[in-house]
Amino acid sequence: MHAHTVDAIGDYRLEIGWMNEPVVSGETNGIELYISPLGECPDLEPMKCAESQEFADGVGGLAKDVKIQLTLKQDKITLPLAADHDIPGKYYAFVNPTVSGYYQANLLGDIQGTPVSLSMHPPKVNERAYIEFPEPADLTVEQMIDGHTALIDEVSTLKSDVREITDGMSGGDPAEGVGYAGIGLGIAGIAVASVALSKRRSGS
Known part of the structure; x- marks a missing residue:
């Protein structure tokens, strides 16, 4: 699995990351969101507990209940979720990040009666020049x-x-x-x- 960020809310484990990595500005991409039950970890705080576990037994049927608000500095956009057809509990929020930087993904909504308002941070979006070859000419x-x-x-x-x-x-x-x-x-x-x-x- 790619570099993902993991957190927990209530009895649920949440995991996000970019669909295509390395992620670069100016290319259509999307946030992957995995939602699954959080196993018991008596000796760990919720985030550490979530990080110690793998995605399993995903919670389906949440495409209309949860949204992702993607932000960068003062700019923000609310993205609807699309459910994966083959993997319950896996969702996508498609977006084209136009500039490089560290984006914040705010998860908003409801998971089977548990209110969700959680900020998570997917890996950095790199400048498009990171993968361009050869270097474009200065002249138009x-x-x-x-x-x-x-x-x-x-x-x-x-x-x-x-x-x-x-x-x-x-x-x-x-x-x-x-x-x-x-x-x-x-x-x-x-x-x-x-x-x-x-x-x-x-x-x-």
Whole structure:
């Protein structure tokens, strides 16, 4: 079983955790909730007693009686429960955690006559970059398109300038004309290389 948090209220053991782990921001996920009878532990406090036991003989039929209020700082949302079709006492509360951090799950409602108002803390939601590969480029697609268009225009202009310099070599110093042509071609090469580098960063 994944990293879950366990607690107790009245005669019941409660256990929560994320459906999919590691949990990351920006991905649809859900809180798993297990509700089962709490066995006797004469020498332990309720939470320690619950932690010493495993989920068994789950209590079904509570999907309409218990809700989860998920909170993060000042934001909160109340999530309905959906019962697992195969495992009595196992429920889901689906959610897409949009930011990383430590969420609090408040269990509210009633378990077979026992009022429930309990705060529990599932494992931390990690930043989505934790699993992203390769690292996304800093430039947006629009920025790259605009940059490529500008560079292409500059390369075209440089080609025209180089052509004019080359054509004018017959009327001036040949060595000077060749020098200017070399400078122009060098600048054009830098521009073309910049376009290629931008394409590599974008993954194209």
